[in-house]
Amino acid sequence: MLIKTFKMQYNTIIERKNFYILFLMLFGYMLLNFLYNVFKYAGRDVADMYHPMRLLLLANGSPFYHFLMLFYPIIVIIPAAFSYIYDQDCNEQVFILSRAGKINYYLAKMAATFWTTFLAFSIPFLTEIILNCIVFPGKAAGLLSNVSKYQIPELEAVHKLLLPSVYSYSICIYVIIFTVMFGIASGILATFALAVSIAIKLKYKAFLFLPVYILVYILNEMSDIIPQINFSTNYYFYFDIFNITAKSFIGYLMCLLSIAGLSIVLVVYKARKDSI
Amino acid sequence: MKIYSKYLVLAIVMGILQTLFYSRTNVPILFSDLIFVLSFYKPIFYITAIMEMVAKLIPAFLFQIIYGTYIYRHFCSAGIYFFSRCSNRRKWFLKEALKLYGYSVLYLFTMTSASTAFCLINFEVHFDKGSLYLVICFLIIYSLWYYIAALSINIIAIVAGSQYSFVIIAGVQLILTLMLTIFDTWMPFENNVPMNKIILQLNPISHLVISWHSSKLAYINKLINTWNINFSFNISFAYLGLIALISTVVGINIINNKQFIITNNETGGI
Amino acid sequence: MELLVKNISKTIRNRKILINNSLSLEGGHVYGIVGRNGSGKTMLFRAISGLMKIDSGEISCDGKILHRDIPILPNTGIILENAGLYPEFTGMKNLKLLAQINSKIGDNEIAEAISRVGLDPYDKRIIKKYSLGMKQRIVLAQAIMEKPDILLLDEPTNALDNAGVELIRKIIREEKERGALILIASHNKEDIQLLADQVYFMNNGQIMNKVV
Numbered sequence: 001m002l003i004k005t006f007k008m009q010y011n012t013i014i015e016r017k018n019f020y021i022l023f024l025m026l027f028g029y030m031l032l033n034f035l036y037n038v039f040k041y042a043g044r045d046v047a048d049m050y051h052p053m054r055l056l057l058l059a060n061g062s063p064f065y066h067f068l069m070l071f072y073p074i075i076v077i078i079p080a081a082f083s084y085i086y087d088q089d090c091n092e093q094v095f096i097l098s099r100a101g102k103i104n105y106y107l108a109k110m111a112a113t114f115w116t117t118f119l120a121f122s123i124p125f126l127t128e129i130i131l132n133c134i135v136f137p138g139k140a141a142g143l144l145s146n147v148s149k150y151q152i153p154e155l156e157a158v159h160k161l162l163l164p165s166v167y168s169y170s171i172c173i174y175v176i177i178f179t180v181m182f183g184i185a186s187g188i189l190a191t192f193a194l195a196v197s198i199a200i201k202l203k204y205k206a207f208l209f210l211p212v213y214i215l216v217y218i219l220n221e222m223s224d225i226i227p228q229i230n231f232s233t234n235y236y237f238y239f240d241i242f243n244i245t246a247k248s249f250i251g252y253l254m255c256l257l258s259i260a261g262l263s264i265v266l267v268v269y270k271a272r273k274d275s276i
Numbered sequence: 277m278k279i280y281s282k283y284l285v286l287a288i289v290m291g292i293l294q295t296l297f298y299s300r301t302n303v304p305i306l307f308s309d310l311i312f313v314l315s316f317y318k319p320i321f322y323i324t325a326i327m328e329m330v331a332k333l334i335p336a337f338l339f340q341i342i343y344g345t346y347i348y349r350h351f352c353s354a355g356i357y358f359f360s361r362c363s364n365r366r367k368w369f370l371k372e373a374l375k376l377y378g379y380s381v382l383y384l385f386t387m388t389s390a391s392t393a394f395c396l397i398n399f400e401v402h403f404d405k406g407s408l409y410l411v412i413c414f415l416i417i418y419s420l421w422y423y424i425a426a427l428s429i430n431i432i433a434i435v436a437g438s439q440y441s442f443v444i445i446a447g448v449q450l451i452l453t454l455m456l457t458i459f460d461t462w463m464p465f466e467n468n469v470p471m472n473k474i475i476l477q478l479n480p481i482s483h484l485v486i487s488w489h490s491s492k493l494a495y496i497n498k499l500i501n502t503w504n505i506n507f508s509f510n511i512s513f514a515y516l517g518l519i520a521l522i523s524t525v526v527g528i529n530i531i532n533n534k535q536f537i538i539t540n541n542e543t544g545g546i
Numbered sequence: 547m548e549l550l551v552k553n554i555s556k557t558i559r560n561r562k563i564l565i566n567n568s569l570s571l572e573g574g575h576v577y578g579i580v581g582r583n584g585s586g587k588t589m590l591f592r593a594i595s596g597l598m599k600i601d602s603g604e605i606s607c608d609g610k611i612l613h614r615d616i617p618i619l620p621n622t623g624i625i626l627e628n629a630g631l632y633p634e635f636t637g638m639k640n641l642k643l644l645a646q647i648n649s650k651i652g653d654n655e656i657a658e659a660i661s662r663v664g665l666d667p668y669d670k671r672i673i674k675k676y677s678l679g680m681k682q683r684i685v686l687a688q689a690i691m692e693k694p695d696i697l698l699l700d701e702p703t704n705a706l707d708n709a710g711v712e713l714i715r716k717i718i719r720e721e722k723e724r725g726a727l728i729l730i731a732s733h734n735k736e737d738i739q740l741l742a743d744q745v746y747f748m749n750n751g752q753i754m755n756k757v758v
Contacts, residue, residue: 008646070450094629099647101617204345206438217334224297
């Protein structure tokens with residue numbers, strides 16, 4: 001029953017304009033970055049060419065990345081986080097609850113929101129990895145800083161990455177892992193916004209932008225609130241795959257797990273109450 | 277009204293959060309420095325500085341999201357009953373817009389007061405000469421900007437729905453902020469300062485950076501005027517005031533011509 | 547099919563909305579609940595369907611106790627006041643999404659249910675464009691499409707024209723003949739008189755008496 005309810009919620013979300021317009025926009029934006037690189041580096045000698053994985057949208061500091069990150073707190077909730085509010089607006093909940101029961105309804109909604117947002121924020125960038133592997137020469141190994149990868153600055157930079165051992169083993173696997181993590185983080189943030197909309201009756205849809213912005217702001221200020229934190233807490237640096245600003249992988253995981261845990265607590269709290 | 281007054285608590289929280297980093301420093305705080313902290317500090321055109329600016333936009337976004345429903349709420353529940361009794365919508369809208377501006381001023385004043393009070397309690401604050409003038413300029417410029425953004429969100433929400441309104445206005449602000457990086461990449465600022473200054477002044481976001489302004493009073497000018505950009509406070513007041521006026525006029529026209537086909541703008545329904 | 551409601555009560559914010567109500571209902575019958583606006587009919591339906599928990603008492607269906615043995619009433623079609631469908635999808639799409647939850651029926655059964663209520667199953671218009679009467683009909687279609695054992699219908703003939711009202715009454719009779727247990731709440735005396743085998747009068751959250 002839970003799986004069927006999940007499928008129903010999933011189908012409802014992906015059929016909405018919110019989801020497919022956002023997905024197409026992300027896909028199109030990825031293609032823009034890809035084509036920009038194709039035309040920029042066309043004709044360049046392999047020896048002078050940058051590593052294909054260094055040209056990804058999530059993997060360099062280009063204006064394409066900055067622009068995406070500027071809008072990220074807004075767009076992350078657009079595909080799926082409004083789904084509970086939409087159910088409430090037309091009171092469709094009654095028909096779903098009478099078929100699936102409360103617990104199934106809420107759990108399936110959370111799962112569907114996570115999964116659809118994960119897909120929207122990972123498929124375009126995973127596709128870009130495949131496209132870059134096909135189009136750009138595999139033997140190219142240059143860095144965007146134009147420093148040799150054997151020079152000391154680059155070796156030091158590698159150690160500042162999250163999971164440097166994976167990077168050293170295989171750049172492709174490293175990039176795939178962090179692209180998937182980007183999708184997971186996006187799914188968790190969307191689920192958090194959904195959980196807030198479930199726990200607190202939001203009078204206006206625009207208020208749903210508040211939870212993610214407040215969360216992002218508080219996380220950003222964490223290093224000021226807690227002096228013991230000597231690494232960055234800004235999402236911008238964690239989603240940039242090759243960024244060498246001081247970061248903490250354990251901190252990143254703990255943060256995501258905490259947000260996911262909080263979302264579950266909010267939803268369980270609401271599920272126990274009557275819905276009149 | 278009472279509900280929107282309660283949201284001023286957010287101003288207090290934001291004011292305190294923005295000054296927490298002072299706990300890492302042990303030096304006395306100048307009040308003028310506090311004003312800079314609340315107004316993007318002293319950015320340059322590099323991308324990392326611009327991204328810091330974007331992070332500092334968030335307290336403004338919070339105000340805009342909440343007060344972006346101040347006028348829109350009248351179009352949600354009981355809209356037809358309200359407007360079937362309202363004979364002069366223009367007058368009504370102007371009154372609401374003025375109240376919204378009042379909330380902008382109150383919000384900023386509360387935020388600034390909260391920051392100041394927090395710093396006074398926890399650190400050492402010196403009220404340097406010229407800082408009072410700066411805080412007044414800050415309140416005028418930022419209240420106009422908060423008003424423009426919140427009013428625009430209200431108007432777009434009435435036309436298209438609340439979920440789109442914030443996305444559009446926040447998007448415009450983010451793009452305008454990112455456009456400042458052209459003075460680092462495409463058109464380095466120092467290459468043609470007079471021309472670049474005019475182009476920079478066209479961007480409303482640039483007027484929000486208090487430290488880019490200048491003053492004829494020497495003791496104030498030495499606190500601000502970073503990078504010799506030399507913005508005039510009067511021009512900033514006039515420019516943002518003009519945009520506020522245009523937004524208000526546009527809003528008046530939209531409200532006056534609004535047809536009530538949907539009962540509740542937020543949930544739909546005939 | 548037997549549905550037993552024993553001494554159920556519910557209080558919300560110090561206000562008693564259901565007071566010690568009991569019903570004994572069997573499949574193949576139509577039961578009517580009448581009462582003024584605010585008498586508690588809709589709340590009674592919410593409690594019986596399992597959408598709302600009760601403070602005391604027991605609701606059982608074929609011996610299984612609601613909220614203890616079963617979370618919701620099995621195989622139930624429901625119409626409640628102000629409950630609608632997704633406005634951005636067509637009627638057929640809406641019902642397909644709901645049918646996925648139980649996966650008991652296919653497109654043919656859904657189309658048949660929509661036709662039964664007098665609508666075109668392949669109408670491309672989205673729910674937002676429907677009139678109130680059409681919305682009421684499509685909501686009834688979602689209630690009957692899975693051939694439920696229990697039908698809880700709160701004001702099923704609201705916003706319908708005379709032809710629509712006749713059609714709904716015909717459907718209710720057909721469902722009764724199929725063996726469904728039907729509970730209707732209505733302030734329309736004629737609906738109750740023509741359809742119900744037994745009628746209960748409700749006032750201030752309490753079922754006062756069985757009206758013959």
